[in-house]
Amino acid sequence: MAELSIGFTESERARVGELYWAAFRAKLRIAFRDDAAGAGQVTAALRPDRTLVARVGGEVAGMCGFHHGGHGAVDLSWARLRTGLGTVAAAWAALALAPLERRELDGVLVLDGICVAAEHRGRGIGSALLDAATELGARHGDQWVQLSVVDTNPRAEALYRRVGFETAGHGSIGALRHLYGFDRYRTMRKRTR
Numbered sequence: 001m002a003e004l005s006i007g008f009t010e011s012e013r014a015r016v017g018e019l020y021w022a023a024f025r026a027k028l029r030i031a032f033r034d035d036a037a038g039a040g041q042v043t044a045a046l047r048p049d050r051t052l053v054a055r056v057g058g059e060v061a062g063m064c065g066f067h068h069g070g071h072g073a074v075d076l077s078w079a080r081l082r083t084g085l086g087t088v089a090a091a092w093a094a095l096a097l098a099p100l101e102r103r104e105l106d107g108v109l110v111l112d113g114i115c116v117a118a119e120h121r122g123r124g125i126g127s128a129l130l131d132a133a134t135e136l137g138a139r140h141g142d143q144w145v146q147l148s149v150v151d152t153n154p155r156a157e158a159l160y161r162r163v164g165f166e167t168a169g170h171g172s173i174g175a176l177r178h179l180y181g182f183d184r185y186r187t188m189r190k191r192t193r
Ligand SMILES: CC(C)(COP(=O)(O)OP(=O)(O)OC[C@H]1O[C@@H](n2cnc3c(N)ncnc32)[C@H](O)[C@@H]1OP(=O)(O)O)[C@@H](O)C(=O)NCCC(=O)NCCS
Pocket: 023, 113, 114, 115, 116, 117, 120, 121, 122, 123, 124, 125, 126, 127, 128, 148, 149, 150, 153, 155, 156, 157, 158, 159
């Protein structure tokens, strides 16, 4: 079974980044010149202290980011983008990422991307990460744990329902759907206790 804890070592950063980029590439790709630039920026920007990690046999098998204290799992600040990409590419990336930004909410642990390596899916690791996130929310004193799921991912939505999340709202990114490959998304919440 997987072992779960917050944080990853610098030697695990590339693996965590690879998982995150593979899972969320479709949404994030438009912000960057190419895959290498996007994967590189996202990997460098990952914060261990905002990442729950699942390991199987000591190897990273999955992760779930969360927002806390003004920071999420992927800290793509303007300063970081400008240093990594130069001013013009950073300005485009900041513009393209802005509609995807999640805000922190009082009393709510907002999750920031859950993914499990393809070869480890279907064995309960995603569910275990969601349980750990719920416990983390309770430890932080939050009443709710919240995530968003796009309309093109019904299997993930089914998993969230199965572990106790319910729909809290809907949204649409409107005309931007052509850029990001999805239109509507659903916000889902679960009580932490
Ligand atoms: C969603 C995800 C984190 C679930 O992790 P997991 O370890 O496979 O989850 P569990 O084993 O606890 O539960 C299995 C359930 O996850 C869902 N699931 C399985 N494969 C999936 C996939 N490729 N994409 C989305 N959901 C998937 C299904 O509901 C599945 O149940 P089913 O086999 O009865 O259909 C994982 O599949 C994944 O990383 N998918 C790609 C990235 C993604 O879609 N992230 C969610 C963004 S909101």
